[in-house]
Amino acid sequence: MKHISVLISGGGSNLAAIIQAIGQQRLKQISISQVIADRDCTGKAHAFAADIPFTMIDRKLGAAAFAQALDAAIAPHSDLVVLAGFLSIMPESIIAKFPRKIINLHPSLLPKFGGAGMYGMHVHRAVIAAGETESGCSVHYVDTGIDTGEIIAQSRCPVLPDDSPESLQARIAPLEHELLVSAINSVLN
Numbered sequence: 001m002k003h004i005s006v007l008i009s010g011g012g013s014n015l016a017a018i019i020q021a022i023g024q025q026r027l028k029q030i031s032i033s034q035v036i037a038d039r040d041c042t043g044k045a046h047a048f049a050a051d052i053p054f055t056m057i058d059r060k061l062g063a064a065a066f067a068q069a070l071d072a073a074i075a076p077h078s079d080l081v082v083l084a085g086f087l088s089i090m091p092e093s094i095i096a097k098f099p100r101k102i103i104n105l106h107p108s109l110l111p112k113f114g115g116a117g118m119y120g121m122h123v124h125r126a127v128i129a130a131g132e133t134e135s136g137c138s139v140h141y142v143d144t145g146i147d148t149g150e151i152i153a154q155s156r157c158p159v160l161p162d163d164s165p166e167s168l169q170a171r172i173a174p175l176e177h178e179l180l181v182s183a184i185n186s187v188l189n
Contacts, residue, residue, distance in 0.1 A: 002079040002188045003033040007086035010120075012043020014084035014105060017177035018184065019050045026181060030188060033075045038066075038088040059088045067091035074098075080188055083142065084180060087119055092144050102142040103187060105180050107172055109154055110138040114147030124165035124172075135159050135168060137176045139183035152187065155179040 006015050015035060021027040035047035038059040047054040057069045071094055074081060083090070083104040095102060106114060107123045118126065127135045136156040141149035155175040159168060 002030045003075065003077055004030060004080045004082050004184065004188075005034050005036060005074050005078045006032055006082045006084050007036045007038070008041060008043040008084055009038055009087040010041050010043055010085050012041065012046045012085070013173060014176060014180050015043055016046045017181060018082070018084065019046060019052075021181040021184075027184060030184065033078060034073070036070070036073050038086065043085070063091070067093055070094060071097065080184065082180070082184065089146065090142050095142060095144055100141055103139055103152060103183060104142050104147070104149070105176055105183075106138045106140065106147055107169070107176065108138065109134065109136045109156065110140060110147055110151055116146050118147065121165050121169065124168045127159060128163060128165060128168065132159050135172065137172055137179055139179055153179055153183045 006018060008015050018032065022030060032052050034053040034055060036055045036057060037044060038057055040056060044054050055073045057066060057073060059066060061069060070091060081098055081102040090102060108114060108127060113123045113126050134156055136154055138154045139152045141152065143149040157171050157175060
């Protein structure tokens with residue numbers, strides 16, 4: 001059995017997709033050891049509903065205290081740490097502790113539209129403002145940069161002429177769910 005820790009910040013739709021994939025045996029021999037959030041968020045309901053241990057660590061603790069609390073919270077036996085909509089920057093000490101065992105889901109085709117400030121709707125607004133004809137999502141290994149780690153997998157979709165950031169996000173979200181599940185399978189198996 002492989003154990004993953006899932007880190008979230010928001011609604012937890014990607015966490016729900018992982019939980020569902022485990023239940024449907026699309027993720028075999030994989031269990032979620034815990035869910036950790038960096039703020040109070042509605043995504044915790046998915047952890048509670050699936051009876052998965054949940055921890056909240058306040059991102060406003062300060063960098064050193066946050067890193068220490070996060071390090072203490074992530075199960076040391078984790079085979080993979082999955083950032084599923086986690087908005088805090090991973091401390092370098094944790095990246096060093098779990099080399100090539102931390103993956104992140106990002107809502108663009110990296111390396112485009114990554115880096116500081118590029119998350120959620122900010123990404124979709126930037127894609128549309130740049131006149132891109134294609135967007136999608138990426139799963140990558142986490143390194144000490146922001147969205148700079150080696151890309152594991154990507155999924156693409158067209159940007160339609162009448163797209164709003166909201167309509168683009170709505171089309172990309174289901175791609176994110178499938179891509180994340182596929183990437184977890186790929187990395188662990």
